[in-house]
Amino acid sequence: SDAIAFADPAGNHFYQNRSFSRLYECATPQIFNEFGGLAATFTDAEVAQKILEMILAGKAWMGEAEQRSRHDRIMQTLIRAYAIRNEQDEVVGLVSAITDITDRKQAEKALRQSEAKLQQRARQLKQTLHELRATQAQLIQTEKMSSLGQLVAGVAHEINNPVNFIHGNLEHVGQYAQDLLALIDLYEQQLPDIPPAIHQQIESIDLEFLREDLPKILSSMNLGTDRIRGIVQSLRTFSRLDESAMKEVDIHEGINSTLVILSNRLKAKPDHSEVQVIQEYDDLPLVECY
Numbered sequence: 001s002d003a004i005a006f007a008d009p010a011g012n013h014f015y016q017n018r019s020f021s022r023l024y025e026c027a028t029p030q031i032f033n034e035f036g037g038l039a040a041t042f043t044d045a046e047v048a049q050k051i052l053e054m055i056l057a058g059k060a061w062m063g064e065a066e067q068r069s070r071h072d073r074i075m076q077t078l079i080r081a082y083a084i085r086n087e088q089d090e091v092v093g094l095v096s097a098i099t100d101i102t103d104r105k106q107a108e109k110a111l112r113q114s115e116a117k118l119q120q121r122a123r124q125l126k127q128t129l130h131e132l133r134a135t136q137a138q139l140i141q142t143e144k145m146s147s148l149g150q151l152v153a154g155v156a157h158e159i160n161n162p163v164n165f166i167h168g169n170l171e172h173v174g175q176y177a178q179d180l181l182a183l184i185d186l187y188e189q190q191l192p193d194i195p196p197a198i199h200q201q202i203e204s205i206d207l208e209f210l211r212e213d214l215p216k217i218l219s220s221m222n223l224g225t226d227r228i229r230g231i232v233q234s235l236r237t238f239s240r241l242d243e244s245a246m247k248e249v250d251i252h253e254g255i256n257s258t259l260v261i262l263s264n265r266l267k268a269k270p271d272h273s274e275v276q277v278i279q280e281y282d283d284l285p286l287v288e289c290y
Contacts (some may be wrong), residue, residue: 001055001099003020003096003097004098005029007093007096009024009093013033020032024041025069025071028246038051042067047065051079053152056091058083061080078098078099078101081097082096082241152235158231167222170225174222182231233259234256234260238258245290247289
């Protein structure tokens, strides 16, 4: 199946087999020589010159090249060219064995293109997988935040009702305490001679301390309930569970509500110092968002 040809040192062919005739579309060596010989078949003339120089130097040459037939059919070939020597070791000609590897080269090219497409597809799949994982993680985080929002909103609602009840009644309790203390003062004014049993009870309960401390306790309780109400309101603002539509919001309010929730973590602890938060807000317009 290989194309075989013999030529003299000048490159003139004097023998070729049938495969050679079919490959280069030259029926006889004479036609092939008229076509221009082996040098005319190369699309790169430097390759032909290199082969001839090596053969005339008595060396062999083997390699792949791009060639054309007499009717300009382009093909890829594997060429083995050897010098023919006489008994005096002189180069008297050359023999060439040529294999048409066009189909193999096309198959290799198609394979490389297919591999490139597969690699590109693999990269795309890898990127898609990365994006899917990121989306999945985001969905999980969104679900966690949604669940956390529901939990926070539920806790805030459960705390809000009893705290409002206590805070609302503290004002009445304070008024009642003042009325009772005023009544005791009136008793002391109207009844300067206190019976021994009552006098003993006054000393037992330390009435003077009670008069001073009771308003302080009520004031402290009032501050505590205010603090709890502020935290509950911050939790409700932070979760915004009941606000799923687009609306105008105050960014500063959202930041402040978060800082209220984090206030305990900002305080000094045995394992870390206090974290001071400096708030320098500019005047921002309301932002329309979810």
